[in-house]
Structures are given as C-alpha cells and as structure tokens.
Amino acid sequence: MKKSFSKILIYFTAIVLGLYCFDCIFGIIMKHVAHKNLEKVPCGLNYCLNAASADVIILGSSSARANIVPQLIGDSINSHLGTQYSVYNTGNTYQDFPYFYCEMKSLMDRKIPKIVILDLQPWTLSGPTNMSALKFMRPYYNTNSHVKEVLDDNETFLHKVLMNFEMYKYNEEFFDLLSSYLNPKTKYPMGFWALDGEEKDYEILPENDNREVNPLSKQEFEKTIQIALNNNVKLFVSISPYLRYIDRNSPAYKEIVNMCKKYNIPFFDYSNDLELVKGELFHDTMHLNKKGATIFTKKLSTQLLKSL
C-alpha cells in the first residue's frame, strides 16, 4: 500500500504542480492580453468596465449593442443642443443589473456622463439572477473594485476561493480576449455592433412572462437609478423592439414602468411598435439588423430630444 500510495502521490503532485505552473503562466499572458486590449480599439467587456468614457452612455445587453447606433444619437443631440458630446455603447451579451451597476460605478470613477440610456429587456426584472452576467465579469475581479464588490456579494465562498486561479477567472472569456487581441474589432466604432441579415418566414408570437419580479433585480434596478440621480446624470429607460408580441401586463414589465414613474424617468417603449416589428429589420428575433437599428435609433433620438 505504501508503494502504491507514494507512486500516486508523486504523479498527483506532478499534475498539480504542472497545473499550477500553467495557471501562473496563463495568468501572465492573459494580463498582457487584457492590457493590450484596453490600449487597442475599444471593444468588449474589458474596455467597457475599465476604460470607456463618454458624455452619453448607452447601457444594456446585446440588444442595446446591436440596436442603438451611437453615432446617430450623438449627431442628433449635438445638432440639437450645439454640444460636442461623445457617445459610447456599452451593451454586452447576456448582461443585466449586476453589470449595469458595475458599469455605472466604474463610469462615475472616470468621468461622470451627462446622459445615460438604459436599454432594458421587458423580462429583465423577472427570473433568477443572471449568473452568466457574473461569470463574464470574473476576469476583471482584480482590476475593477466594483466587479469585485458585486462578485463577492453574489458568489459562494467556494467561488471566491477559486477566483485565486487564473484559469477559473478567465474560463470562457479568454477566447474573446485572445481573439480581439489577435484581430482587433475595428469595425465596431463606439461599441456599436451592426448585424447583417434579415429574419425570413417569421411568426410574431406572444412572449408571456408570468414570472414574479425578482426582488434582488428590483433592488439593483433602483440602485442603478439612484447612482445616476445622485450624480445628476440624465437617465432614460428604453425597451427595444423584438420580433415578438410583448405582454405589457407582465409583473416585470409593470415594475419597470412603476419604477420609472416613481423616479420621474422618461421611459420609451418600442416593443410592439408596428413600424419596427418587421422581419426585414431584424437579424434574429432579439436583435435588429443595421437597417432596423438605424430606423430605431432615429425614432429613439427624436423622443430623447423631446425629453432633454
């Protein structure tokens, strides 16, 4: 038994040591990659959390990123107000309130924006906390104090222990960082990701969301609003169009409306907008294509100007 045990122990130690060395080297490489990504053309979560800065910020998920054209928003505001406002779209895949909170806090640390457009999905406030959103923020645990705060609040003790390992931290996200390092996404100016194609043979089906409002999401929504208001940021809440019929009686939707009313925040809802809910304007059921995004952003800008 002793012989077997020592043999196993040697191999086990060799593998663990190998993994530890790999983890350290991998961490050094990824730190370099992440740093270079920040210096290069802005894109992705890393830039949004750690470097983005503009007078007008668009905050949201991938729908915001694909649907709202920052250039058009900027042109419209600047020509109307005679300003030179810069605009940046920080929309990112799968993201919701934990990210919005970190993003808002991080923005405030760098430069307080004048205007924030918070693009929500009608179901953002329902269902459990979006763990994917947290997972995508793990690589920035050590570089962004607000990310650390949110992850420490939401993740288990075990996850906190695992955060000491680079492979765990960069799990999944390393691919995005490496690919944008090797092939910088210059075609996405101001954080806007234009999508091509159009949805054919579509059906507009009802999107019934009967789930209760998640109290945690509601609390985070309120916190995000308060950060904006406390910093004298003009906040707007919008809902993008979807190739679905959105139920406006759902608890989550009603909560968004109520919250906007409570804090007197202009609310623009483009779901079920018959001018926009057309297959030829959509890349898929959730995201507009470039043509759709242009039409939508123009409509949104007009509304914005009325409220400014």
Place this chain on the structure above:
Amino acid sequence: MVVNSVIFWLFFAVVSIPYFVFFRKSCRGQNLWLLLASYFFYGWADWKMIPLLTIITVVFYWLGLQIEKNNVDNPKRASHLTTLGVVLGVGLLFYFKYLGFFVQEFAHLFDSFGLKTNLSTFSIIMPIGISFFTFKLISYVIETHRQNIQPSRDFVQFATFIAFFPTILSGPIDRPGEFIPQLSQSRKFNYDNVAEGARRIVWGLFLKVCIADRLFGYTSAILDNYTHHNATSILIASLLYSIEMYTDFSGYSEMAIGVSQILGLKVRENFHRPFLSQNCSEYWRRWHMSLTTWITDYIYMPLNVRFRDYGQYGMYLAIFINLVVIGAWHGANWTFVLFGAYHGLILVIIAATEKRRRKFEKKYSLKKKAYYKYPRMLLTFFLVTLGLIIFRANNLSECFDIIHRLTYNYSFPFTNKTTFVFGLPFILLLIFKEFKDENKYNIHFLHSKRLPIRLMSIFLLLICVFLCGNLDGGQFIYFQF
C-alpha cells in the same frame, strides 16, 4: 452534491482517507463507513427520504433471508415472498413516480366530461434515485429466488449495496451477484485501481463540463423556445441534444465507475460507444446498458418465454413491450411511452427483416464495407435523434409541433459562440476517441503504455476542463428520473 462539484470531491477525499487508512484491514468497518457516507450523501440530496430508504432496505433484507429459507422447504411461500418483493418494488415506483400522473390524467378525463374533480393539483414528491435503487432491490429478491445468489446475512453489506453513493442517484444499476461479493473482502489502496479510476473520472468530467454543459446552453435556448426559431436551428439543436444526452449521462457514469474503482469496487459499465451502432437494436445494446440488460433479464426474457406459443409474433410483442417499459421507466409522461413505442417499432422492424438483411449482407459482403457501415451509423444517429425529440418534449402536442416545424422554414441558424467555439472541437475529439477505441488503433492517449503520454493526456484534459468547461456545476439530466 453533484459529482462535478468541488463539494463532492471534498466529500470523496473525506470518505476515502479513513476508508483506506483506518479501516483497511476490516471489511465490515469499510462497509459501515461506506454506508454512513452513502446515507450522508443521499441525505444531502434529500434528507426527508432517508427513512423510506432505510425501511425498504430493512424489508428487502428480511425478504431475501425469508426467500432463501423457504426456497427448498416451501417453494410456494418463497415464490409468494418474491412476488411480494416485486410488487413492493414496482408499487413504490408506481406510487412515487406514476400515481400523481394517473390521478391527473383521470381528473382531466372526468373534467372533459363535465364532472368536476379537485385532483388536478395532486402531486407526490419523488425520492431522488428511486428508479435506480428499486431496480436493485427487485433484482435482489428475484436472484435470491432463482438461487443465483446467496442473500446477504450482513445487513450493513446489503444496505451498502443499495445505498452505495456513487451509483444511488443515477446508476449504473448494479446486480447483487456481482456487487455484494466484492463487499465481503476488504479493499486495499491499489495503484492500478486509483490510476484507472482517476482516468475515468477526468474523462467523465471532460464529457460533462466541456461537452454536455456547453451544448446545454444552445439546446435549451432553442428547444425550450422552439416556436421562436427556424427549422435549421431546431435541427441542429436536436442533433446536439443527442450528443449532450450521451455525454451528460456517460460522463456521470464514467465518474461513478471511476469513484467506485478508486474505492476498490467494480460496478457495471453503462455505455459502449452507442453512436457507432449500425442499427437501433445495436444502439440499445450499447446505451444505458445496466438498465437495458436489467429489463431484458427480468421483463423481456420471461415475456419471450410466455409468448413463445405465438412464434415470431410473440417475440415481436415481447420486444415491443420491453422498449415501452424502458421508455416508461423514465417517467410519468406520454412522451416517454411514445419514445419507447417508437424504438419498439423500429426494433420489431429490425427483428422482422433480420434474416433477409443478413442474407443480403452476406451475398454482397457488405458487413465491413465503409460505404455500407457509415451511412447506417448516420441513419441510426438520425433515428435516435428523432426519438430524443419525443423524449425531450414536455408533452405530445409539443413533440408533434417540433417535428412539424422541422419540415419547413430552413434558413440561417441561431448561433451561440460559446457552444460552437468550445463545444464543437471537443465533439470532434470525442468522435476521434470513439472511433479509435472501436477500431483499437494504437494511439490510446489515456491508456498509452508510455507514462508521460498518460500523464500529459490527463494534464491536457484538466486544462480543457478548467479553461473551457462550464464550471457552474450543471445538473445531470438523468437525476430527474
């Protein structure tokens, strides 16, 4: 506490150290320690069901002893006791798994005739793993009655067989004749067992977190919202679901077998490269083998004997019933029955045409020809995928709707970066390994004769797991059954 979680591995370390250090010379001590660990493990999953598990273990232990006592002196009584054991086992399954479903179905039926019942919300909480441990209990009384095994006279030993923690939640379903004798001798810490166990655990973990959990994101996004997706997306999701199902369940089985092997206990194999089958009959001999052999031994064989007066048709009927039972075993839903009937029908067709097919294959020497073999494999994969569409659907109308939607609206599919970037290369690796193992090439990366290659393979697989795997402890599909 799922086997792909860190908690489980901490638990396993805590169990293994005293098991090999303090109890290494006492088989009773090892069994008792394993039993305590197994009850703790089961209690972690569902502590409220521990009394049930304990009571039925005591009852079946007593039944085993009584059956053996009466086997020679009073065979009629032994037979009655065996029937009682089977009825009790099936009854438990029926009560916890199917009663709620039947009550609701009857309630719907009465409601449709305008007779109001208040039973439509009737439900019973199902003990986790019940489908697996009741099958162990039933096989124990049957094997004792058939005098294939001596019933265990050591309660701890018997209870350990029933509650053995690596297999209680999702199998493999062990047979008493193979497992209980292993508990009669103390298990030593053995290098070969630990090394092989570790290899199987790492491979199982890789299958689960790098393939199954990666595909889950895509398949659930599409198949749970199929009305919002085109036929191409539904087709891709359905094909990927077959792979997800296989890697999820075989990943679990590999880890359970590996953990058992480290503890010095050999449990049944559950999968043998099912997607390399050339027809559905072969597929069922390679898929969830511990269940299919159980049902073949205890349902198909007796039925085949009973129906032998009807000749070939009797055999077809036995095959059909066998597959319907396998389908229905998965749960109380008509989709599972239809899934079983679908496979049953295919197997009946295969059985009915077997002679002619063999003659044809022999005439043109087709058996090993690539142009005959691989299209057949593909066809089997598509047939299995169609079956799994039925299996996965929430109800029959959803299942027919999905199949209907596969017939039109083919356009650009929905894509999910993480699924395709991380999942697909690993699927290719899996396919490569499956073919390599099947054809016995000499590049066995996990079982190479060279130690550096073996170590490097484990090292690389672990890196894939940590870097590309989904580390959020996704549940196993088969836990729900």
